[in-house]
Amino acid sequence: MRRRLxxxxxxxxxxxxFAVFTSLFLILFPVFFVVLLNERxxxxxxxxxxxxxxxxxxxxxxxxxxxxxxxLDPKQPYIYCSNHTSFLDIELIYSMFSEYFVFMAKAELRSxxxxxxxxxxxxxxxxxxSKLASHRAFExxxxxxxxxxxxxMFPEGTIPDDVxxxxxxxxxxxxxxxxxxxxIVPITFKNNYKIMPDRIWSVNWxxxxxxxxVVHKPISTTGMTEDNVVSLRQQVFDTINNTxxxxxxxxxxx
Numbered sequence: 001m002r003r004r005l006x007x008x009x010x011x012x013x014x015x016x017x018f019a020v021f022t023s024l025f026l027i028l029f030p031v032f033f034v035v036l037l038n039e040r041x042x043x044x045x046x047x048x049x050x051x052x053x054x055x056x057x058x059x060x061x062x063x064x065x066x067x068x069x070x071x072l073d074p075k076q077p078y079i080y081c082s083n084h085t086s087f088l089d090i091e092l093i094y095s096m097f098s099e100y101f102v103f104m105a106k107a108e109l110r111s112x113x114x115x116x117x118x119x120x121x122x123x124x125x126x127x128x129x130s131k132l133a134s135h136r137a138f139e140x141x142x143x144x145x146x147x148x149x150x151x152x153m154f155p156e157g158t159i160p161d162d163v164x165x166x167x168x169x170x171x172x173x174x175x176x177x178x179x180x181x182x183x184i185v186p187i188t189f190k191n192n193y194k195i196m197p198d199r200i201w202s203v204n205w206x207x208x209x210x211x212x213x214v215v216h217k218p219i220s221t222t223g224m225t226e227d228n229v230v231s232l233r234q235q236v237f238d239t240i241n242n243t244x245x246x247x248x249x250x251x252x253x254x
Contacts (some may be wrong), residue, residue: 010206014196021056028052032117042122046100053094061208062195066096069217074099077150078218079177082187083240084154085163088196089189092211093152101150104141106158138176145180163193164244166237174232178225183218186236188243214243
């Protein structure tokens with residue numbers, strides 16, 4: 001009952017958050033449009049995306065508590081693999097990492113008004129219904145890694161219906177990591193789904209708060225072959241899942 005009574009306030013906050021994000025993006029859109037015309041100025045678009053992500057979070061009262069298990073090498077390209085629980089996930093990744101990276105996401109994002117502009121050349125979309133298109137997307141990701149850029153991927157592919165429970169992981173990120181012999185960094189978003197649920201009309205709790213994140217130790221793929229794809233996938237899955245399970249256990253005992 002209390003949740004339903006407070007729902008109008010929660011909904012107003014969610015709309016406010018998206019309005020702040022959209023307003024900042026629209027103000028900067030002419031600059032985005034220009035700097036996205038040439039790969040040499042993609043780094044400016046990246047810096048602006050970080051600014052929008054960080055500014056909109058602060059203005060909406062969302063802060064981050066990051067637990068880093070080790071210090072990452074800023075000169076080393078990684079494949080960042082996280083659970084996907086909320087629209088906040090993308091903003092938090094931009095807030096957390098200052099080194100240039102590219103996102104690989106589902107092809108549907110390319111059709112999102114304005115925002116889809118990034119997936120024309122800067123970021124990467126994957127059309128999993130087409131083997132050829134999917135192959136080309138991973139080839140493009142490999143080229144970015146060759147340039148020294150990290151790649152962010154959600155191995156679940158989309159936000160599951162029963163977050164925070166993980167969906168099964170797809171093989172793509174792990175095949176790419178082994179092919180390029182680059183480390184994978186598992187990332188656990190613990191409570192993004194509580195701050196900003198996937199469905200804006202959901203009566204689940206939401207609102208300003210502290211997003212808790214764990215950036216795990218990189219997993220080396222040096223010397224691995226395609227035979228190791230499944231075991232590597234399971235290792236990343238277990239790392240994230242055990243963190244979520246341990247956190248849930250501590251909350252239930254608290």
